Amino acid sequence: ATTVPVTVLGLGPMGQAMGHVLLAAGHPVTVWNRTSARADTLVSAGATPAPDPGSAVASSELVILSLTDYQAMYDILGDHTDALRGRLLVNLSSDTPERTREAADWAGQHGARFLTGGVMTPPPTIGTEGAYVYYSGPRPDFEAHSAALSVIGEPRYVGEDPGLAQLLYQAQLDVFLTGLAGLLHATALAGSGGVSAAEFVPQALETLTGIPAMIEDGDALGTALDARSHPGDLGTTTMMGATADHIAATSAAAGLDLVLPDAVASLYRRAIRAGHGADNWTSLIEVIRAGVL
Ligand code: NDP
Structure with a gap:
């Protein structure tokens, strides 16, 4: 049962x-790609090339899609919906949760079951320890195929709502992209004083990797955020907000792009205005949750 046939689109x-x-891992693998030459190395390794998407889908009950977005799935399968009946489509492409929910409905209308996934690590990690993938959709379908899916990376099932896997994918990339943008802004800020990126980046990475130690206990932080409890201690919103203002002012004086520091400073200012000045910096989440300027 661990080596069921798999189609990869x-x-x-x-x-x-x-x-x-x-x-x-021993699975018979059928492949199809719009640009057929991209199948060559897999075919050399033993995969079967399908002549068209319909026959690719017909070759395996388990069909994995790895595309730029969900529109690509409609482009590929829109003319082959007859082949979908009885299949389990596992779409590991990126898109909004809303698009993934619509796609689950679309697949259901054609007699297919549908799992949504978000691959959380880059291609070289696939199949190695540390790779993990969020899945959402019908639990029985996830469980029936988790052996094959675990070949790709650790499967993490997050719930029945088909939109959840992509929501968590985006939440994780929110951390990632915002962190990376901050790293680059900070490097430009240091550079405005003549400190080279070569000199500064390793120091900035110390700060980034120091965040878990500063937070100390992620479970406790999560629980406090759920409880909307923000007792002030070492990092009050007022103290952190003053620093955020200084970063924005220094960035302005250096002639740098201000979008990022202004956004951060704005969150602190509004949290202070809402009465959270003496609370912990975590009170910013109340401004974010409130959603309106
Ligand atoms: P791409 O996002 O570049 O995916 C390319 C694939 O989508 C190709 O097979 C391409 O076909 C196909 N495609 C795109 N549009 C269409 C279309 N309209 N019709 C038919 N086929 C189409 O590369 P990746 O493989 O890197 O990523 C795949 C998914 O995995 C993405 O959703 C990405 O967000 C996600 N992901 C990627 C990571 C990464 O580091 N690469 C990490 C985590 C997730 P063709 O070859 O013909 O162009």
Whole structure:
């Protein structure tokens, strides 16, 4: 049961990585890609090339899609919906939760079951320890195929709502992209004083990797955020907000782009205005949750 046939549609870097680890694990793998040459290395490794998307889908009950977005799935399968009946589509492409919910309905209308996934690590990690993938959709379908899915990376099932996997994918990338943008802004700020990126980046990475120690206990932080409890101690909103203002002012004086520091300073200012000055910096989440300027 661990080596069921698998079809992979979409052979970008991610789809190719998945195809290779599935083959290596002994699964019969059928592949199709719009640009057919991208199937070549997988075919050399033992995958079967399908002549068209319909026959690719017909080859396996388990069909994995790895595409740029959900529109690509409609572009590929829109003319082959007859082949979908009885299949389990596992779409590991990026899109909004709303688009993934619509797609689950669309698949259901064609007699297919649907799991949504978000691959959380880059192609070279696929099939190695540390790779993990969020899944949402019908639990029985997830459980029936979790052995094959675990070949790609640790499968983390998050719930029945098909939109949840992509919501969590985006929440994780929110942390990631915001952190990376902050790293670059900080490097430019240091650079305005003549400190080279080569000199500064390793120091900035110390700060980034020091965040978990500063937070100390992620479970406790999560519980406090759920409880909307923000007791002030070492990092009050007023203290952190003053620093955020200084960063914005220094960035302005240096002639740098201000979007990022202004956004952060604005969150602090509004939290203070809402009465959270003496609370912990975590009170910013109340401004974010409130959602309106
Ligand atoms: P891409 O996002 O570049 O995916 C490319 C694949 O989508 C190719 O097979 C491409 O076909 C196909 N495609 C795009 N549009 C269409 C269309 N309209 N019709 C038919 N086929 C189409 O590369 P990746 O492999 O890197 O990513 C795949 C998914 O995995 C994405 O959703 C991405 O967000 C996600 N992901 C990627 C990570 C990464 O680091 N690469 C990490 C985590 C998730 P063709 O070859 O013909 O262009």
